[in-house]
Amino acid sequence: MNDMTPERDERAANLKGLGCSRKRVEDARFTQGKGNYVDDIKLPGMLHGDFVRSPYAHARVVSVDKEAALALPGVVAVLTAEDLAPLGLHWMPTLAGDKQMVLADGKVLFQGQEVAFVVAEDRYIAADAVELVEVEYEELPVLTDPFEALKSDVVLREDLAGQTEGAHGPRKHHNHIFTWEQGDETGTNQVIDNADVVATESMYYHRTHPCPLETCGAVASMDAVNGKLTIYGTFQAPHAVRTVVSLISGIEEHNIRVVSPDIGGGFGNKVGVYPGYVCSVVASIVTGRPVKWVEDRMENLMSTAFARDYWMTGKISATKEGKITGLHCQVTADHGGFDACADPTKFPAGFMNICTGSYDIPTAYLSVDGVYTNKAPGGVSYRCSFRVTEAVYFIERMIEVLAIEMDMDAADLRRINFIKKEQFPYQSALGWEYDSGDYHRAWDKVMEAVDYKGLRKEQAERVEAFKRGETRTLMGIGLCHFTEIVGAGPVKNCDILGLGMFDSCEIRIHPTGSAIARLGTISQGQGHATTFAQILATEIGLPADSITIEEGDTDTAPYGLGTYGSRSTPVAGAATAMAGRKIRAKAQMIAAYLLEVHDNDVEFDVDRFVVKGAPERFKTMKEIAFASYNQAIPGLEPGLEAVSYYDPPNMTYPFGAYVCVMDIDVDTGVPEVRRFYALDDCGTRINPMIIEGQIHGGLTEALAVALGQEIAYDEQGNVKTGTLMDFFLPTAWEVPNYETDHTVTPSPHHPIGAKGVGESPHVGGVPCFSNAVHDAFRPFGLRQTNMPHDHWRIWQTANRLGLHD
Amino acid sequence: MTDKMHVKLKVNGENREFLAEPRELLIYALREHLNITGPHVGCDTSHCGACTVTLNGKSVKSCTMFVAQANGAEITTIEGLGNPAALHVLQENFREHHGLQCGFCTPGMITRAAKLLEENPNPTEAEVRFGIAGNICRCTGYQNIVKSILAAADEMNAAKEAAQ
Numbered sequence: 001m002n003d004m005t006p007e008r009d010e011r012a013a014n015l016k017g018l019g020c021s022r023k024r025v026e027d028a029r030f031t032q033g034k035g036n037y038v039d040d041i042k043l044p045g046m047l048h049g050d051f052v053r054s055p056y057a058h059a060r061v062v063s064v065d066k067e068a069a070l071a072l073p074g075v076v077a078v079l080t081a082e083d084l085a086p087l088g089l090h091w092m093p094t095l096a097g098d099k100q101m102v103l104a105d106g107k108v109l110f111q112g113q114e115v116a117f118v119v120a121e122d123r124y125i126a127a128d129a130v131e132l133v134e135v136e137y138e139e140l141p142v143l144t145d146p147f148e149a150l151k152s153d154v155v156l157r158e159d160l161a162g163q164t165e166g167a168h169g170p171r172k173h174h175n176h177i178f179t180w181e182q183g184d185e186t187g188t189n190q191v192i193d194n195a196d197v198v199a200t201e202s203m204y205y206h207r208t209h210p211c212p213l214e215t216c217g218a219v220a221s222m223d224a225v226n227g228k229l230t231i232y233g234t235f236q237a238p239h240a241v242r243t244v245v246s247l248i249s250g251i252e253e254h255n256i257r258v259v260s261p262d263i264g265g266g267f268g269n270k271v272g273v274y275p276g277y278v279c280s281v282v283a284s285i286v287t288g289r290p291v292k293w294v295e296d297r298m299e300n301l302m303s304t305a306f307a308r309d310y311w312m313t314g315k316i317s318a319t320k321e322g323k324i325t326g327l328h329c330q331v332t333a334d335h336g337g338f339d340a341c342a343d344p345t346k347f348p349a350g351f352m353n354i355c356t357g358s359y360d361i362p363t364a365y366l367s368v369d370g371v372y373t374n375k376a377p378g379g380v381s382y383r384c385s386f387r388v389t390e391a392v393y394f395i396e397r398m399i400e401v402l403a404i405e406m407d408m409d410a411a412d413l414r415r416i417n418f419i420k421k422e423q424f425p426y427q428s429a430l431g432w433e434y435d436s437g438d439y440h441r442a443w444d445k446v447m448e449a450v451d452y453k454g455l456r457k458e459q460a461e462r463v464e465a466f467k468r469g470e471t472r473t474l475m476g477i478g479l480c481h482f483t484e485i486v487g488a489g490p491v492k493n494c495d496i497l498g499l500g501m502f503d504s505c506e507i508r509i510h511p512t513g514s515a516i517a518r519l520g521t522i523s524q525g526q527g528h529a530t531t532f533a534q535i536l537a538t539e540i541g542l543p544a545d546s547i548t549i550e551e552g553d554t555d556t557a558p559y560g561l562g563t564y565g566s567r568s569t570p571v572a573g574a575a576t577a578m579a580g581r582k583i584r585a586k587a588q589m590i591a592a593y594l595l596e597v598h599d600n601d602v603e604f605d606v607d608r609f610v611v612k613g614a615p616e617r618f619k620t621m622k623e624i625a626f627a628s629y630n631q632a633i634p635g636l637e638p639g640l641e642a643v644s645y646y647d648p649p650n651m652t653y654p655f656g657a658y659v660c661v662m663d664i665d666v667d668t669g670v671p672e673v674r675r676f677y678a679l680d681d682c683g684t685r686i687n688p689m690i691i692e693g694q695i696h697g698g699l700t701e702a703l704a705v706a707l708g709q710e711i712a713y714d715e716q717g718n719v720k721t722g723t724l725m726d727f728f729l730p731t732a733w734e735v736p737n738y739e740t741d742h743t744v745t746p747s748p749h750h751p752i753g754a755k756g757v758g759e760s761p762h763v764g765g766v767p768c769f770s771n772a773v774h775d776a777f778r779p780f781g782l783r784q785t786n787m788p789h790d791h792w793r794i795w796q797t798a799n800r801l802g803l804h805d
Numbered sequence: 806m807t808d809k810m811h812v813k814l815k816v817n818g819e820n821r822e823f824l825a826e827p828r829e830l831l832i833y834a835l836r837e838h839l840n841i842t843g844p845h846v847g848c849d850t851s852h853c854g855a856c857t858v859t860l861n862g863k864s865v866k867s868c869t870m871f872v873a874q875a876n877g878a879e880i881t882t883i884e885g886l887g888n889p890a891a892l893h894v895l896q897e898n899f900r901e902h903h904g905l906q907c908g909f910c911t912p913g914m915i916t917r918a919a920k921l922l923e924e925n926p927n928p929t930e931a932e933v934r935f936g937i938a939g940n941i942c943r944c945t946g947y948q949n950i951v952k953s954i955l956a957a958a959d960e961m962n963a964a965k966e967a968a969q
């Protein structure tokens with residue numbers, strides 16, 4: 001009976017459910033300038049907060065004189081650590097089990113650190129008053145290099161002096177945070193020592209920043225009469241913010257309402273809890289008026305959430321034929337002045353242990369050392385699921401280096417070592433269970449689409465022409481096959497501050513057959529209001545256009561851990577499907593009652609329940625919805641609602657195969673991306689248009705990181721990249737057109753088989769662009785050169801290789 | 806604090822008057838005195854274009870101008886390009902071709918694109934890319950923005966031809 005008939009096709013199409021490129025419901029307000037972002041919020045009597053920040057990277061704060069600032073008309077308050085201390089709010093817990101100063105408590109540990117919070121009638125007065133606060137500093141020696149920091153006598157965190165045990169085990173030195181080990185060290189060393197071939201390489205994955213177009217901000221409003229605190233803010237995890245605020249302020253959680261309004265991009269920047277949020281709350285309590293704080297771009301780049309900064313050394317071993325036998329990875333991680341990394345509690349280096357990548361590597365070992373330095377705290381997942389970007393970069397570079405060592409084609413080397421389709425679910429040497437994949441199919445499809453052999457031939461000819469002096473450009477072919485790990489995650493091993501990383505969905509069907517669904521996540525541009533309605537449309541047979549999706553208000557939405565790490569579709573998307581199924585189960589009973597048959601004698605058919613074998617006897621979901629409100633059905637409560645809290649049984653493992661073809665001008669160092677082919681497998685595809693948009697965006701952020709974007713410091717700890725003049729964000733002029741493709745390998749454990757896609761292109765894109773640069777110079781002996789590959793660095797590489805002689 | 810001045814602007818066809826400090830940036834004057842919150846602040850150093858408006862017939866980054874400099878000017882923001890009953894062709898095409906994600910760059914981007922298509926009704930892809938290079942988008946990778954603008958140009962040209 002379930003054959004697709006044209007009539008049935010049409011009914012399905014009307015739902016705009018799974019798999020269709022439904023246009024976005026968000027766009028009407030955004031295209032007309034009617035979005036509602038934090039800085040658009042204006043409450044009666046609202047004050048503005050602004051920070052006095054440290055110009056030094058490491059200094060003692062001798063005194064703070066607020067007299068002159070307070071004397072300025074329009075200034076309402078100036079808060080320092082001393083004012084926050086009686087409330088116990090001068091320090092706050094970080095997501096990584098460390099603590100962080102809200103306002104400088106005796107010393108500062110990075111340039112741009114928050115020292116005092118000025119509250120004034122408007123943003124101009126606040127900025128004037130910031131200039132009037134007199135802070136006396138006594139400079140201290142600055143440590144910006146983690147290796148130096150581990151040797152230095154200088155104690156960065158005096159508050160931790162003498163503590164040999166940190167949140168993640170023993171500390172080896174006063175500037176050391178943790179050592180995290182995974183895998184079999186002895187076994188791996190043995191394999192590597194006895195291998196036919198071993199390649200060793202060190203690489204630095206530089207510090208960068210997610211830099212969404214909207215900076216971070218908040219509006220806090222304490223209603224002293226009712227004892228209710230409302231906080232609007234750029235929060236990727238509003239529920240977690242509510243819990244944290246309650247724990248640190250002592251305000252009962254039911255008296256706190258956290259609202260994430262429209263968010264102008266997140267990319268990990270808006271996961272953490274920042275001093276600005278805490279100070280706005282305190283200022284509102286102190287002044288009795290709403291207080292807005294919105295950081296400017298310079299503050300954003302200097303203080304709220306760097307990403308990466310991993311020094312990685314690898315050893316990879318193989319047989320003569322190229323079969324990889326072992327992988328050893330040692331990382332020194334620069335965490336800055338406080339360990340504020342946003343990772344699940346048990347994973348201080350995130351999911352770095354996915355660094356065996358897409359390959360069947362029998363033995364592996366990983367160790368990560370976290371180190372304090374005089375740089376900003378952060379360590380967020382910049383369009384990435386908890387350090388997966390670093391892991392994939394590491395393995396995809398190690399593969400290239402091994403190919404060089406063995407004088408092999410890097411595509412062939414990958415193909416020999418891919419985990420085979422029949423090996424899934426695959427148990428990795430570093431502890432993960434990959435859910436599903438078909439890497440060979442994806443890889444072969446891409447190789448054929450780009451005519452890989454033809455490209456290699458062209459490249460060889462180019463090298464010859466270059467040697468003959470006929471051209472000054474080289475050609476690079478960048479390859480990457482990545483495996484992501486997203487959808488954190490199973491409560492048994494994933495929590496943040498003790499909060500399990502499940503997610504949730506609550507659905508109410510209205511009498512006339514429309515619905516509202518609320519989730520614990522929050523969109524920052526991913527289009528949840530569009531896609532989650534599609535999941536539901538297919539599950540419950542009501543048109544997506546009749547379903548409102550609401551997120552971000554903790555007073556109404558069910559509890560969830562928010563949106564980052566590509567977790568919305570794998571976790572909240574699953575909760576949505578499961579809640580939908582509960583609705584459907586009740587609808588089935590109602591339908592059976594209305595049709596006067598047994599429950600099992602009706603079956604779901606697109607948008608209705610039909611009597612088995614008699615499709616002309618049916619009740620549509622719309623009719624069922626109405627019936628649920630107006631019929632007394634024996635044994636059934638009225639109404640049609642459901643809620644699901646979904647604890648995923650496993651992570652999901654999206655993957656993809658990318659190729660980048662690049663021409664590099666040896667004399668200017670300018671790389672030109674001629675072609676980029678991206679095949680992604682994110683399992684079941686909910687909305688192809690949105691998936692494609694995510695891929696374009698992620699690849700562009702990858703291009704930025706690989707080819708120029710960095711947060712750089714000088715030796716005094718001054719941030720050298722504090723404005724968009726120095727911090728590279730590509731414009732339309734620098735970005736190529738991308739070709740996208742896909743295969744579909746559903747996740748076996750996700751209710752609709754979806755895996756998540758938002759971060760894949762970034763995770764896979766960075767090594768692909770970087771490998772293209774490396775590959776262009778491979779014929780001239782280049783093995784490894786660190787990102788970002790900006791024009792100057794590429795020119796230097798060419799120069800070092802003697803190509804300007 | 807400096808003395809406030811009397812500012813007169815014509816914004817989206819309406820005459821508006823208010824008191825502001827001369828040093829206030831135009832973007833804040835629009836957003837905070839006039840509640841025109843379509844244009845956004847992404848950097849306040851003239852790099853991102855989120856604050857783009859049309860001022861006396863030119864695309865201007867409104868974070869780069871003091872309200873005193875804008876006094877007397879005629880300004881169009883995203884709010885003045887179309888309305889729910891009659892969207893601007895660009896607004897329709899951005900939706901149609903998924904030319905936006907978080908929407909933060911969108912008001913500036915569409916305002917700039919509208920001016921670009923006035924300056925050059927038949928742009929090539931390269932001209933579109935160059936023409937919007939002052940507007941940064943962190944979400945879309947530009948591919949669909951370019952597509953949206955080219956599609957809008959086609960549609961506007963077809964409409965013009967049909968009218969002739």
Ligand code: FES
Pocket residue numbers: 845846847848849850851852853854855856857866867868869
């Ligand atoms: S806010 Fe004006 S250019 Fe960025």
Ligand code: FES
Pocket residue numbers: 213264265525904905906907908909910911941942943944945
């Ligand atoms: S849509 Fe987010 S910045 Fe452009």
